[in-house]
Amino acid sequence: MTEYGRGQGSEPWDPEDPLYGDGGWGGQQAHQGQQSTYGGQPQHYPQQPQQQSQYGDWGQGAQDTYAQPQQQYPQQYGHQYDQQGNQQYDQYNQQYYGGQDQQQYDNGGWSTGAHPQTPYPGDPADPYAQRSAAYGGEQPDFYSTPDAYPPPEPPSRRRAEPEPETDWDPGPDQGEHAFFAGGDDEDDDADDRDGPDDGSGGRRGRGERRGRGGKDKKSRSGCACLVVALVFGGGLAGVTYFGYQFYQDRFGSAPDFAGDGTDEQVTVEIPKGATGAEIGRRLKAAGVVKSVDAFVAAQSQDPEGASIQAGAYLLKKEMSAASAVDMMLDPKSQNNVMVTPGIRNVTVYKAIDEKLGLKEGTTQDVAEEKYKSLGLPKWVSNNSDIKDPLEGFLFPGTYPAAKGMKPEAVLKDMVEQANDMYEKYDLQDKAADLGLENAFELVTVASLVQAEGKTHDDFRKMAEVVYNRLKPTNTETNQLLQFDSTFNYAKGTSNIHITEEEINSDQDPYNTYTQKGLPPGPIGNPGEDALKAAVKPTDDGWIYFVATDGHTNTEFAKTYAEFERLRDKFNANTGN
Structure with a gap:
């Protein structure tokens, strides 16, 4: 309901009030100084049949729809205006002077004298009496115009109503929330529906109901406060804990044990x-x-x-x-097995047995029985002369080997690493470029380079020596590699002092002094440096080499005459 008027309150209508006399506007001016019903229950009045009127016929006045419900209206609906000519008054003048002046009328005509509006004194019981009107007289009065809706109800048909009851009740604590007051909405609704009439047309007051349940309300209010306190306390503790954890994670030192540990x-x-x-x-x-x-x-x-x-x-x-x-x-x-470049498989097997706490020879037996299930590439040769199918495929590196592990698990890790490395260097395609049959032969070349070379520079020259001696046009050695390392592999030794009689009398497939071409398979596990050298050898014409100091210093030659000088140097250094 819109607040209308700037008055301080409303008072009962007085028949002697000149503003409501027979010569007035039928209560039209009364609303200018009275308090609105804003804040109370909205008043809805049933629409009444309107008497048709024209602007030229002012015989019926319209009742003010904004008047307070407390006011009494003894005037009859359809009150006639003064018979002396007041009907000629222009309603637009009323709209203009509505918020400024009081219009007084008498039996002799109407006066244009402007008088300040006198507000009615406020009702002490009305909490809204002191508020200023939101709109007041500044708003034009659309009363009895087409804009006025709904039409007012005749005073004669209204019954006296008590002061409207509002839902807002501050109570003794100046307005308790329902949660803390412990009010029962269902009980209140029941009281509102079934409560006896108090004799004034209204229902039994809220104060009476609350008075009966005051003790229970306070008890429940205390419980509610306790719950709220616990909730806020728990929330504060949670925020504090997580805040501390956040600080520790970002700025505090990391949690750590002290000392060298327990005996476990x-x-x-x-x-x-x-x-x-x-x-x-x-x-x-x-x-x-x-x-x-x-x-x-x-x-x-x-x-x-x-x-x-x-x-x-x-x-x-x-x-x-x-x-x-x-x-x-x-x-x-470190419970690991270290596979070093050039090491043979028999040495690796022994190391695994030691780390796993197994009987010597256990891992070698597993290798011979289960090598096909350990992940060897498909291009591995199945030559029956191969002494160990896993030779060359236990790639150098460090591998876990702790008690409780199975030998095949350790071997499988090594084979997997070899596969990854050989795929990295694309051995299949590189083998064809180098005049070899397959990647397996390229791994065999890398194992020879690893066994005979001493440094990275030696590896590339050694690889060229191998490829030059394998050529059908080789007339220097007639496709014989003549490597001591292959003979020692077959014997399971590492002897550099081998007599010609020993060499020439041995017809083992791995003896490259008596057998042309490559040995049946790798003679050890080449490392990455040897692998890269086998893939990309030098192209300088090297065909001979001699470890002139008997250990680390390897020198290379292109002719047999140069080779003989290097051999003499070797004999002098080793005492042969």
Whole structure:
């Protein structure tokens, strides 16, 4: 309901009031100074039939629809205006002077004298009596115009109504929320529906109902306050905890154990290519370190921390991160099998047996029985003269080998690494470019280069020697490689002092002094440097080589005459 008028309140209608006399506007001016019903229950009045009237016929006045419900209207609906000519009054003048002046009328005509509007004194019981009107007299009065809707109800048909009851009741605590007051909406609704009439047309007051339930309301209010306090207390504790954790994660030192750990040992396997964070996660899962961040920090602070390799490590539980780094850098703690470039398989098998705590020969037996299931590439030769099908495929590196693991699992890791490396260098295509039949022969060349060469520069020259001696046009050695390493492989020895009688009397397929071409298969496990040299040899015409010091210094020659000088140098250095 729109608040209309700037008065301080409303008073009962007085028949003697000149503004409501027979000579007035039928109550038209009364609304200018009275308080609106804003804040109370909206008053809805049934629409009454209107008497048709024209602007030229002012015989019926319209009752003000904005009047207070407290006012009484003794005037009859359709009150006649003054018979002396007041009907000629222009309603637009009324709209203009509606908020400014009081219009008085008498039996002799109407006066244009302007009088200040006198507001009615406020009703002390009305909490809204002191408010200024939102619109007041500044609004034009559309009363009895086509804009006025709905038409007013005749006073004669209205019954006296008590002061409207509002839903708002501040109560003794100046307005309690329903949650704290513990009010029961269903009970209130029941009271509103069934409560007895108090004699004034209204229902039993809220104060009466609340008075009956005051004690219960306070009890429930106390419980509600306790619940709220617990909720806020728990929320504050949660925020404090997570805030502390956030601070610790971002700015605090990482949690860490102290000391060198307990007597309980545990084996931790570190995969190839693992980062410091990955290593830390595995150590934490095994109970070695307390946090990943502590290990990462300790590893980064250690000058050799980045050199931790893949493998299995025998560590202690609840170690400080720094102690864990130190132990992992100590070879004694590593439960790994180290495959070095050029090493033969028989040596690798023995190392695996030792690490796994198995009887000597166990891993070799497994290799002979299960080599087909370990993942060898399809281009591996099935030559029956091959002494070990896995030779050349246990790629150099560090592999986990701790007690409880099976030998085939360790071997499979090594074969998988070899496959990855051989695919990286595309051995199948490179073999055809180098005049070889397949990738298997290229691996065999790489194993010869690894066995005979001493340095990276030696490897490329050694690879050229192999390819030049394999050529059908070779008249220097007639396609004989004449490598001591192949003869020693067949014998299972590493003897550099071999007599011509021993060499010439042995017809083993691996004896390249008596057998042309390559041996049946690799004679060891070549490393990456030897593999790269086999793929990309020099092209300088080398066909001879001699380790002139008997150990590390290898010299190369292109002619037989140069070879003889190198041989004499070797004999002088070794005492032959």
